[in-house]
Amino acid sequence: MEKVITHTGIGVPLRQSNIDTDQIIPAVYLKRITRTGFEDALFAGWRRDENFILNTEPYTNGSVLVAGPDFGTGSSREHAVWALKDYGFKAVISSRFADIFRGNSGKQGLVAAEVAQSDIELIWKELENNPGTEVTVNLEARTVQCGSILAPFQIDDYTRWRLMEGLDDIGLTLQHEEDITSFEATRPAFKPQTLPARTAG
């Protein structure tokens, strides 16, 4: 995973709450078996409307999405994060994120910055009054800056550390493989196994 310390890019104000992952990427795009190439799928339903913000300049080059509360609810599809990244987004700012989306972002190097809704309202106004304004998301300082607005954001220490170091989670866990093996030796015998397969006949 690429290291992320700070990112600056055009902010995209998306004034809507409860943006679920079915909106971020409709299910029809989940049939692909690759991990990349999802840029066309991002907000595919909404992008059919030519007035949708990502169809208007200067937002086609946006890289920091500033959305309403409860972003990324619903389906666990990591494709939502892949689509945002493939389109060019490096960070999403919201006052509330769905848990699975937040987790998926952390695994893929997309910064999910939790900012107070009162600050988001200010950032929305700034971006709408001055389209094309850049937003800086600084993981080191845990701040977002937009024009004269400087707001703190929440992100858990562990995710922040992994993002800043660009660490592979599986590699980290495999350092403790012996612990996993020892744990397995203590599992009760009554726990089920899928193999050999048994069926009701």
Place this chain on the structure above:
Amino acid sequence: MSTMQSPQTLAEKVWNAHVVRQGEGQGEARQPDLIYIDLHLLHEVTSPQAFEGLRLAGRKLRRPDLTIATEDHNTPTLDIDKPIADLTSRTQIFTLRDNCKEFGVRLHSLGDKEQGIVHVVGPQLGLTQPGMTVVCGDSHTSTHGAFGALAFGIGTSEVEHVMATQSLSLKPFKTMSINVEGTLKPGVTAKDIILAVIAKIGTGGGQGYVLEYRGSAIRALSMDARMTICNMSIEAGARAGMIAPDETTFEYVKGRPHAPQGADWDAAVEYWQTLQSDEGARFDNEVFLNADELEPFVTWGTNPGQGVSLSSRVPVPEDFEDENDRKACERALEYMGLIGGTPMKEIRVDTVFLGSCTNSRMEDLRAAAEIIKGREKDPQIRMIVVPGSARVRLEAEAEGLDQVFKDFGAEWRFAGCSMCLGMNPDQLAEQERCASTSNRNFEGRQGKGGRTHLVSPLVAAATAVRGTLASPADLINAPVSV
């Protein structure tokens, strides 16, 4: 979560029993725990990139014997003996088959008696048991919490992590108790309980929490009904939902293909009986609901929190104080083609979908069949019935339920996720309105431009008879034929 000495919640007990390695530090700065995973469920949509990741890194699947796969999201529900017409769907299914073969994973393919929706298949095989940790690249993994398992959906990166390590790095979840005391009125079901819970706490109300459903109304529910409730925990934003195992649970598990046997069964039950929240255990949050007052509940909007009692009206934006909620209401009314103030029961429906991991088990099919039996379908309604698994389909046919549905004029399909998310050909057309027993009423969820009202199987059946959203109590006319 609290230490071993103090009273513990059910979720804490299961968590603590799976800690491979405790994270260092305290409070916010605490590192994640490494949690062991007892069962990993796979399906075709969220696994291909994870298998590919394993291959690229030269890693092995650590525990094929704790892994099982089924085909469900893409699979057609008609002509299942013919090649899958959609080429990308076919490729994804074939990719799963190739991957399972290469990594030695048990797979139940389309046409197999054990194929079906992953969350129906696990419990039905007896692989889902109390006190386990269960994960799947699917948010409705919370279904398995009905057994007192800690079960939650994960993304594809985590799927790959579990494949390689049989564990996950996780921060402890917070706990919330949802107390539902009292007795449900006739015609009110588990689906109505969970829709009411979501409307009460909101789509984000459960974020970061494991919900534990408690109280006399929950204890009185069957396993099928408990699965319906836990299934939709994610729609309240929760990581998982759980119900403490009891005799109902043990009775359900006993004798299933992968249930413990002999001395193992006794040891298992002895352990399972300890899986309850201790007297005095502290929850981080508590919610109370009176089952006596609940009515059939339906959604009017485009997220599962936008629901009301069936006997009430479509809200108007002015009903909402919060500006975001008001705007969301305006947008939802426009998308749904509804006018605020319309009685819910006057909403005309085009399609009724009975199925999905929320409501496609035997009890759901029986309940709907009971209502429609001897009645006539509204001639303009299309009704599709999709059993949750091939096994459920067989059982239903053995009881003659398929004939009840067919006589009524409903389509009796093969098992899969089907119209819940329309990854297969089962989709709504633009502006087609559906009363659906599934779990999500998001814009376009059941097909581009489609309009979804989430309902219970009883409301689905009554709606198919009356043509407008209805509960069985609204069907005053006697059955037309016997």
